[in-house]
Amino acid sequence: MLQDQLDKLLQSILRAHEDGMDCESCNAEFECLAEQVAAGGDLHAILPAVEAHLMCCADCREEFEALVTILRAENGGLTSKLTD
């Protein structure tokens, strides 16, 4: 637990990058990027600045990954049901 907290602090500092997009500017790109990633694109190659933000921001990362997950499911015909 103690080691875990220290690791989190050091990792958090390590990821601090000079140039950065904030949450709003990243979110504005999500729908385009998510479509490309869901279709097999590499986020790092498409827009590395967003990838850098997602490495620093757990909230945005969670939302982006959720969007990609849903798009992949839709593409694969897995969201045909309203219920289980």
Place this chain on the structure above:
Amino acid sequence: MIERTNEQWIADLTGASAAQTQALQDLRERLQRGIFYYLSRERSDLAQLSAQELTQMAEDLAQDATLRVMENLDSFRGDSRFTTWATKIAVRVAISDLRRARYKDFRLDDLTAEDELLPVAANLNNHNPLPNPESAAERSDVMTKIDSALREALTDRQYQALEAVALRGVPLEVVAEQMGTNRNALYKLVHDARRKLRSSLESQGLSMDYMMDLFQD
């Protein structure tokens, strides 16, 4: 369900009542399917809920999301499929709702009143004993410098935000609300805090690589 182009979606959602009613229903159902998939497949924290409960949750969230989509229709730029943009909004609605529910009893003031980093760090050597006293002394020395940097390089507000978001993993929007700010501003606050801390430590000759190696288990 009708397949629509982006233009058809916008036209139907803003058009005559019959077309709008159908478009709203189609949109809501589509968002509900996506939200249901996410809740039922990706959220282990909801594993205890029944299928009926998840269905109701998805229905409620889809309704909220549809309203949010309609409120923000003018901001759709057409860079993606309309449904992808709408799903992005639905994801934000759903995840925000889950965050607020999970942290409904969280109080930021309680967090910073307990377990400050220094007392935690002072016990680090007790919990992770090293083979020789020199290494233990080196760790203690670096921890003291980290703690000093936290207290001297950061404002109280930055310290509070960094601890809550970066160390405790509390969502930005939860912390932002209690700090009287918004998520975006809080992200910038935490980001600036991280950069100041890094700069302060590096000015003392403490590189990130050195510290990561030193505290490796």
